[in-house]
Amino acid sequence: MSYKRLIPMVLSLFILLFPLYFFLIKISSKDFSYILPFILLVTYFLYCFNFIRKEFIKIKADRQTGILExxxxxxxxxxxxxxxxxxxxxxxxxxxxxxxxxxxxxxxxxxxxxxxxxxxxxxxxxxxxxxxxxxxxxxxxxxxxxxxxxxxxxxxxxxNKYYNFAFKHIDTEHSNKTSNRYISFLQVLIFTIIGALIFGVLYIIYLVFNFIQAKILMSEGYIMLIQPDFVGWLFIIFGFTIFILITFEGYDDYWGFITKVYNKLGFKRSLIIISTVFFMLLSQLFNICTIISDDGIELKKGYFMQSKTYGWSSVNKASVYYSSLKTRSTTNKLKLHYVLQLSDGNSIDLKKSKMFWNSILKVDNILKQKHIYIDKGILSFKNSTILLSNENIDFDSGARILSEIMVYQAPSYLSNSDYSEN
CATH class of the missing domain: 2.40.50 (OB fold (Dihydrolipoamide Acetyltransferase, E2P))
Structure with missing residues (x-):
């Protein structure tokens, strides 16, 4: 193995740092549902890191003695x-x-x-x-x-013969640079199409999953359903795993023990095993959610743990505010939060629900009827335009909802009543 052949593994390790950082932030904010995936990813990361370290040492020793593999x-x-x-x-x-x-x-x-x-x-x-x-x-x-x-x-x-074209092209010694660039472009195009198809199909499955979950778990009197963030990450990790599984055919023994197991199982068996694990985890996550209803809050923790129910009397207060997400653009993205603080120290951010904009006014009215204190943040008209630009809702409807749940500062040529419900 050469240093060049280790590049895909090093890049893969670098990509793994992003979900690890995300899970670590969630755990530090006392969201312990991410502990298991965090431990699994850390274990996999350390295994790959140790493998790369050993390969670097081995390659260095071989090069000093003039040995190539x-x-x-x-x-x-x-x-x-x-x-x-x-x-x-x-x-x-x-x-x-x-x-x-x-x-x-x-x-x-x-x-x-x-x-x-x-x-x-x-x-x-x-x-x-x-x-x-x-x-x-x-x-x-x-x-x-x-x-x-x-x-x-x-x-x-x-x-001038092609061997496993999608991964490696065998060209003549006298092939020109234009031909090499053309082959490289086709390889990139093939991988792009494969990746787009994988994640496109998974996105459709994700939408179907959300639809079925809402239809089955939401009954009369239920207002809002909140999924854990890890559901989306599970689909991303599964798609990335399938993509890597396909590239195993071209990367040979890059992944050490993992590739040896893959070579024994073959592509079809590996795909069946990974898909089985994915759908088992997905079936468990199907019943892990938070449901907001007229009677209170229900935390479903899966099929193997007992659900926990809170009445509205268990809500100490609600906080409505926005945070800034720094991006490369000159204008920062703003993220809205509507957090319920519970008596046992737990908190629930209603903004994580895909039903937020359609149902938040119902929840807000219940809190007012129960005389639960709502700490409303101040939102300027300028910031509201930035905030709503990233939301799947038209500006007028969004501004009307924001004027109800926050202290909304409309511009001088508009009055707050313009965005209030009759």
Whole structure:
């Protein structure tokens, strides 16, 4: 393995830092529902980090001794018979010509190839001395990609053929830069289409999941349903896992033990196992939610834990405010919060519900009827335009709702009554 081949793993580790940081923030804010996924991701992160560290040490040691390890395609295999004037016939010398999978370079090696059967057009994982061309070790490449079906006797018959095109293109030594750029563009395009299809299908499943959950769990008297944030992350992680599963075919043994397990199971079995785990977690998350009703608040904790119910008397106060989310743009994004503070120290942000804009006035009226203190933040007209620009609601309706639940400062040419309900 070369430093270049470790790049996908390093990038994957970097991507994992984002959900880890997100889960850590949630746990620090006493949302302990993220502890289990946080532990799983930390374990996976440490495993990959340790694997990369060992590979770096191994590659550094091999380079100091002039040892290379590459995935090569066999072009030709021969046994040389020579004679010496003094000693007569010499032992036969097996030689092989390979095409490098990294830079389309032809490599000539000699040594003991008896460990494997030599078939032209097939991939092998080869370890050898760079300067002398002496073979150290050779084994079959365990990728599930189909063998290149070529009846070749020389390296020239292998030129201009494609092997597993979606992941690696075997070009001639004299291919021009325009051709290489074209191939790279097609590879990027293929991966983009695959990723778009995966996440497009998962987004549709996510919408169906939300619809079914609302239809089944919401009955008469129920006002609002709040999902845990991890539901969306579960779909993202599943989509990312499927994408990585597809790229295993091109990245060979990058992932150490994980790829060895994948090679034994194959793509279909791996997909079935991952999908089974995904739908098992999804079925458990189906019954993990918060329901706001006329009678109070119900916290559903799944099928294996007892639900917890709060009456409206258990709500100490409500806080309505907005926070600033810094972005690269000159205008900061604003995020609205409507938080219920419960007597046991827990808090519920109603803004996390997808039903917020349609149902918040009902909840707000119940709090007023129960004489529960509402700490209303002050919102200027300018900030309301920024806040509502990121919401799925028209400005007039949103401004009318904001004027009810917050202290809304309308511009001088408008009065607050313009955005009040009759």
């Amino acid at each position: 590459k995935t090569l395609v066999l072009c030709d295999y021969n046994v040389l018979y020579t004679r010496n004037e003094k000693y007569g016939a010499m032992p036969p010398i097996p030689t092989a010509t390979f095409l490098s999978y990294d830079n389309d370079e032809y490599i000539h090696l000699s040594g003991d190839f008896s460990k494997v059967d030599m078939h032209p057009g097939k991939k092998y994982r080869v370890k050898f001395y760079k300067e002398s061309g002496l073979l150290i070790d050779i084994e079959y490449n365990k990728s599930k990609s189909k063998k290149l079906k070529l009846n070749v006797k020389s390296k020239n018959q292998l030129k």
